[in-house]
Amino acid sequence: GTFHALCYRLLRTEVGRSLGLAEVKLVGDADRFRIIRDVMDPSLEAEDVRDAIDRYKDRLVSPAAAWEELKGLGAGRADDAEKYVRAYEGYQRRLQTRGLHDYGDLLMRVVHALARDPELRGALSSRYRFLMVDEFQDVNPAQHELIQLLLDRHDNVWAVGDDDQAIYGWRGSDVHYILGFREDFPNASIYKLAENYRSQPVVVERATQLVGHNRARFAKPLRAVASPSARRAVTVCMATAEGSEARWIARSMQTL
Numbered sequence: 001g002t003f004h005a006l007c008y009r010l011l012r013t014e015v016g017r018s019l020g021l022a023e024v025k026l027v028g029d030a031d032r033f034r035i036i037r038d039v040m041d042p043s044l045e046a047e048d049v050r051d052a053i054d055r056y057k058d059r060l061v062s063p064a065a066a067w068e069e070l071k072g073l074g075a076g077r078a079d080d081a082e083k084y085v086r087a088y089e090g091y092q093r094r095l096q097t098r099g100l101h102d103y104g105d106l107l108m109r110v111v112h113a114l115a116r117d118p119e120l121r122g123a124l125s126s127r128y129r130f131l132m133v134d135e136f137q138d139v140n141p142a143q144h145e146l147i148q149l150l151l152d153r154h155d156n157v158w159a160v161g162d163d164d165q166a167i168y169g170w171r172g173s174d175v176h177y178i179l180g181f182r183e184d185f186p187n188a189s190i191y192k193l194a195e196n197y198r199s200q201p202v203v204v205e206r207a208t209q210l211v212g213h214n215r216a217r218f219a220k221p222l223r224a225v226a227s228p229s230a231r232r233a234v235t236v237c238m239a240t241a242e243g244s245e246a247r248w249i250a251r252s253m254q255t256l
Contacts, residue, residue: 003143007106010124015113018120027100039090041083052084053091057104058140058172060111063089107142114149125152136161136181140172148184155185163218164211179216196224206234 001009010016011024027035033046040049056066066085070078095101101109114121128150133139136159139147151157159181166175182188196204201224208222235252239245 003146004103004106007110007146010110011101011106014120014123015110018117019109019113023099024106025098025100027095027098027102031100032102035091035094036087039094040087044083044087049084049087049091053088053102054104055172056088057102057108058142060108060142060145062108063092104142107146111142111145111149114146114152118152121149121152125150125154129154130156130158132158132160134160137163137166137175137178138168138173139177140174144174144177155187157185163216164214164220175216179218192220194221194223196222197226199224200226201228202232202234 007015008024008026011019011021016024032050036046036049036053040046056062061069063085066088070081070085073081095105114124131147131150133147138161147157159178161178163175163178166173166178169175177184182190199207204222204224211217237245237248239248
């Protein structure tokens with residue numbers, strides 16, 4: 001299952017029992033935005049507040065810890081950040097009063113429960129004796145911590161990912177977890193899947209040249225399996241918005 005589905009299942013069973021949860025109710029998107037609008041400063045945008053709350057939870061930062069983080073910010077930045085922390089605190093209080101959880105709470109509650117309870121952590125680690133994590137380049141701090149806790153009794157983890165495809169940093173992911181995989185698991189074996197079955201050789205060559213400029217990445221030789229086409233050029237579209245990109249694609253299809 002996904003990280004959230006696994007944590008939801010655990011909270012409805014033994015982890016929930018250890019926390020004294022009688023049930024686990026998830027808040028819907030509409031209710032979530034109603035709560036956010038009720039508690040946020042009117043100068044803020046609800047979507048921005050939602051994203052800020054999600055990023056706090058991705059980092060396992062509670063409202064109390066978020067207030068502590070403010071102390072390390074300069075005056076100007078702290079004033080702006082304080083509005084978001086205050087909204088986070090009010091939002092979390094509303095959820096707790098109604099007995100509701102959002103997706104970020106699922107991971108936070110499971111991670112905190114396993115970190116506090118060695119017996120429970122060991123039991124789950126013994127149950128999940130082999131872990132396979134897909135798209136490892138998209139793992140965020142809360143997910144990474146959950147993986148480490150589930151590996152309490154063993155180190156049987158198979159991770160699949162590509163640091164060159166790490167595009168979700170804005171959503172809390174941290175590419176350094178895949179780049180530092182050998183530091184976490186020094187005995188790990190690495191298998192590089194170098195053959196590309198999807199694209200023409202010219203596309204693979206140009207993409208490799210482009211991503212080669214990244215400062216932090218694993219070097220990996222890619223080669224296309226497809227036979228080269230007569231076309232040797234790659235067209236680059238610099239679109240200003242998704243609508244203009246879609247129109248460019250439609251015109252290109254008509255021309256072709």
